[in-house]
Amino acid sequence: xxxxxxxxxxxxxxxxxxxxxxxxxxxxxxxxxxxxxxxxxxxxxxxxxxxxxxxxxxxxxxxxxxxxxxxxxxxxxxxxxxxxxxxxxxxxxxxxxxxxxxxxxxxxxxxxxxxxxxxxxxxxxxxxxxxxxxxxxxxxxxxxxxxxxxxxxxxxxxxxxxxxxxxxxxxxxxxxxxxxxxxxxxxxxxxxxxxxxxxxxxxxxxxxxxxxxxxxxxxx
Amino acid sequence: xxxxxxxxxxxxxxxxxxxxxxxxxxxxxxxxxxxxxxxxxxxxxxxxxxxxxxxxxxxxxxxxxxxxxxxxxxxxxxxxxxxxxxxxxxxxxxxxxxxxxxxxxxxxxxxxxxxxxxxxxxxxxxxxxxxxxxxxxxxxxxxxxxxxxxxxxxxxxxxxxxxxxxxxxxxxxxxxxxxxxxxxxxxxxxxxxxxxxxxxxxxxxxxxxxxxxx
Numbered sequence: 208x209x210x211x212x213x214x215x216x217x218x219x220x221x222x223x224x225x226x227x228x229x230x231x232x233x234x235x236x237x238x239x240x241x242x243x244x245x246x247x248x249x250x251x252x253x254x255x256x257x258x259x260x261x262x263x264x265x266x267x268x269x270x271x272x273x274x275x276x277x278x279x280x281x282x283x284x285x286x287x288x289x290x291x292x293x294x295x296x297x298x299x300x301x302x303x304x305x306x307x308x309x310x311x312x313x314x315x316x317x318x319x320x321x322x323x324x325x326x327x328x329x330x331x332x333x334x335x336x337x338x339x340x341x342x343x344x345x346x347x348x349x350x351x352x353x354x355x356x357x358x359x360x361x362x363x364x365x366x367x368x369x370x371x372x373x374x375x376x377x378x379x380x381x382x383x384x385x386x387x388x389x390x391x392x393x394x395x396x397x398x399x400x401x402x403x404x405x406x407x408x409x410x411x412x413x414x415x416x417x418x419x420x421x422x423x424x425x426x427x
Numbered sequence: 428x429x430x431x432x433x434x435x436x437x438x439x440x441x442x443x444x445x446x447x448x449x450x451x452x453x454x455x456x457x458x459x460x461x462x463x464x465x466x467x468x469x470x471x472x473x474x475x476x477x478x479x480x481x482x483x484x485x486x487x488x489x490x491x492x493x494x495x496x497x498x499x500x501x502x503x504x505x506x507x508x509x510x511x512x513x514x515x516x517x518x519x520x521x522x523x524x525x526x527x528x529x530x531x532x533x534x535x536x537x538x539x540x541x542x543x544x545x546x547x548x549x550x551x552x553x554x555x556x557x558x559x560x561x562x563x564x565x566x567x568x569x570x571x572x573x574x575x576x577x578x579x580x581x582x583x584x585x586x587x588x589x590x591x592x593x594x595x596x597x598x599x600x601x602x603x604x605x606x607x608x609x610x611x612x613x614x615x616x617x618x619x620x621x622x623x624x625x626x627x628x629x630x631x632x633x634x635x636x637x638x639x640x641x
Contacts, residue, residue: 245569247516393568406439
């Protein structure tokens with residue numbers, strides 16, 4: 208197989224800058240070969256079951272298998288990996304876990320605030336991919352954070368890809384999350400030196416400094 | 428739970444890029460002690476090579492490709508993911524069991540109405556959940572727990588069918604229900620024998636669980 212060409216550094220820098228100037232708290236140019244793919248990551252969406260597992264066409268047990276993700280990564284040389292910071296008062300708010308699983312907004316507005324941060328990640332992925340094509344890259348692949356059903360189709364009862372015509376309502380914006388595709392985003396972030404904390408339902412805002420949502424765009 | 432419930436640490440440390448084996452060993456030891464405090468009767472440190480698989484069951488799971496019929500019993504057949512491969516990616520784990528002084532007839536997929544039976548299954552689920560959470564907040568974010576019994580009979584007694592088995596619907600007990608070891612293709616009794624645990628007696632109910640940690 209012919210190896211994918213190495214992208215020009217100047218063009219990669221344009222994409223990295225784009226992420227930072229449009230809302231990313233940090234962005235790095237990384238080698239696609241350094242992106243860890245692990246079967247355990249996809250299983251963590253299913254054991255214990257995430258509230259969205261089986262409800263979104265991009266989430267396990269649907270979506271990309273780890274083998275498919277590896278095949279995709281092999282077609283690329285480099286990627287833009289970015290993060291959007293979320294204050295611990297929002298992402299580790301006491302009521303947030305219940306709000307997320309029930310879909311009911313909390314009084315403090317943390318559900319919609321977190322949704323806004325997720326939307327920013329989706330928008331940045333879309334923006335970087337469009338810009339990449341504009342400056343001469345011929346293909347891109349994007350990965351976001353969180354499930355797309357709650358972010359892009361919050362008001363819809365079901366994912367149309369699973370229950371309906373079979374076609375996604377937002378094919379331009381919707382991309383799989385890194386975790387749903389088996390990409391170990393936590394490890395990748397830690398390897399780069401970003402400070403990332405395990406945040407779960409029992410967390411309190413005082414327990415962690417901050418949270419972060421991450422996005423990834425492969426270009427080639 | 429018999430003892431105090433799981434409490435997250437006051438300070439949560441950032442995730443490390445690589446886990447130091449000595450650190451993992453110390454954390455596993457802490458988790459074993461915690462599990463005993465939460466009501467486990469015994470624990471053992473386990474490596475993936477100690478797990479005894481029921482290959483016949485795994486073959487059945489591997490050939491199940493119909494997503495619509497995924498969840499008549501945990502776990503769902505994972506049509507594009509291989510559970511054995513994932514389990515072998517772990518370095519270590521904790522195998523634990525609880526004391527069960529009652530008969531536990533196999534009710535299959537049916538709801539569990541006997542309060543004593545239900546309490547036993549709930550207890551193993553709660554301990555596994557607590558150990559897995561504790562491991563997560565220690566930075567072992569890929570920790571994965573397996574309990575015993577059919578989770579539908581424990582968490583969804585009133586439901587006519589498993590919601591997660593319906594296309595486009597999710598689990599009614601997200602983050603609480605765990606697949607049993609048996610449903611993941613692991614033979615708990617043979618695994619316990621391999622670990623030389625004192626408890627296993629083939630004529631008595633044996634409720635055990637597993638948390639793999641990386």
